[in-house]
Amino acid sequence: MAQKSLLMVGAGLSGAVIGRHLAEAGHKVHIVDARDHIAGNCHMYRDAETGVNVHAYGPHIFHTDDEEVWAYVNAHEVFLPFKNRVKTTSQGRVYSLPVNLHTINQFFGETLRPDEAKAFIETKADTSITDPQTFEDQALRFVGRDLYDAFFRGYTLKQWGCDPTELPASILKRLPLRFNYDDNYFNHRHQGMPQNGYTAMVESILNHPGITVSLNTRFSRDQAKDYDHVFYSGPLDGWFDYELGRLGYRTLDFERFTYEGDYQGCAVMNYGDEEVPYTRITEHKHFAPWESHAKSVLYREFSRECGPDDIPYYPIRLVNEKAMLGGYVERAKWEKGVTFVGRLATYRYLDMDVTIREALDCARLAEKAFAEGGVMPAFTVNPL
Known part of the structure; x- marks a missing residue:
């Protein structure tokens, strides 16, 4: 098998997982990222003031029923048990989410x-x-x-x-009610948080002699000619210089503050009242209950329309966006030597476990295609 020179655009989960698999298959992998860190929106850092390991772009909680994916992440970082028990403040009172039997009885004063x-x-x-x-x-x-x-x-x-x-x-895909006292936000068999954070996990995935990483490096399409194939996890519309317009996203603004002690007693407190401008407050030391910190670092989250210079978080995918997406998907199918992967390049909201699953499947398909002289498709998962 001839060694391929491969470019991964983005050092998040998609680029890291695909890059590691193909490096292990004997290919030469170069990963570039415009930011100054790896791990994409999962990036975490140790806050200098409080010592808390902070989720830089909002909290990410790992939950899955996929046994292979669970084994994969545990091979690169120790995952400790963590159950996401969200609270919400509404009309001056605190309740548990998702709405469950306790919430119903408390809200209506019933038993x-x-x-x-x-x-x-x-x-x-x-x-x-x-x-x-x-x-x-x-x-x-x-x-x-x-x-x-x-x-x-x-x-x-x-x-x-x-x-x-x-x-x-x-x-609102499913009935947002539970008629029992289960306040675990997720239903998956495996739930946890990496002991040293997601950045440490991605660092382990990228630790292979066949992989080189360049941070603070913006990708331009003319670089693609220097590689045998490109795996692109950036914005799909960005690949085409927004020829059809910008796909709609919501973005988040974070207002950081610290507190001496324990501010809210839980990791996530939602605010359901319309007059409260933020959607929730996250207290990051509670995402690592095995650690002990005297001070606390918190973030108020504000959601708004994503501008050209903002970090896109949630794809809107309403009627107008879906029509534009269809146009970009058709254009992408005519591109040669590139495969579009991950949430931004397929314009879908993806949990971490699904991102890793799709990356593993894509990498295996690529390994086979490169070994047999085949051609990789523009998408291994249909964005539509």
Whole structure:
């Protein structure tokens, strides 16, 4: 097998996982990233003032049912147990999320059993809505006006920057209720946090003699000619110099503050009231309960429309964006020598475990294609 010269654009999970696999297969891998650090939006750093290991771009909690992916991350970092137990402040009171039996009983001043709670909520639900089309329709049909106003409307309006009546019902994909006292935010079998952080994990993945990494290095398309193949995890519209326009994203602003002691007693506190400008406060020492810190570092999160110079977080994927995305996907299929990978290049919201799964699958396909003289497709997962 002839050694290929490969370029990974982006030193996040996609570029690191694909790069490591192909380096182990004997290829020469060069990874570039415009930022001054590896690990993309999973990047963590040790805060000098408090000693807390901070999630620089907002908290990332690892959860998966994928056994291979769980084994993969544990091979590169020790994962310790962590359950995400989110709280929310609404109308001057604190409740647990997702909305569960405790939340329902507390909110309505009841002591309902699971079957009683189901029947009770059904009396609150708007059963006249038989085919929910909007986020608001979906919420009113399943939880009713009281719970919707307290826990969903204000938060959603702040997070997405538009009225819930303008968002599709699909955003609220599943019934946002639990009729038991389970306040674990995720349902996956494996849940945890890396003992030394995600940056340490990615550093381990990149630790291979066949990999070189260049930070503070912006990619331009004319560099592609110097390599046999490019794996691009940057913005899909950016590859085409935004010829069809910019795909819509929400971005986050973080307001850092410190506190002597424990500020809120939990890792994540949402704020459901519309008049509170931020969506949540994250207290980062609680994401590593095995550590002990006298001081605390916290971030208030503010969601807004993403501008050209902002970091894109959440793809909007409404009607106009989907039409534009279709145009970019068609253009991408005509490109030679490049495969588009990861959340930005496929314009999808991806959890970390899914990102790693798709990267492993892509890398194996590439290994086979390079060995057999085949051609890699523009996408190994359909963005549409």
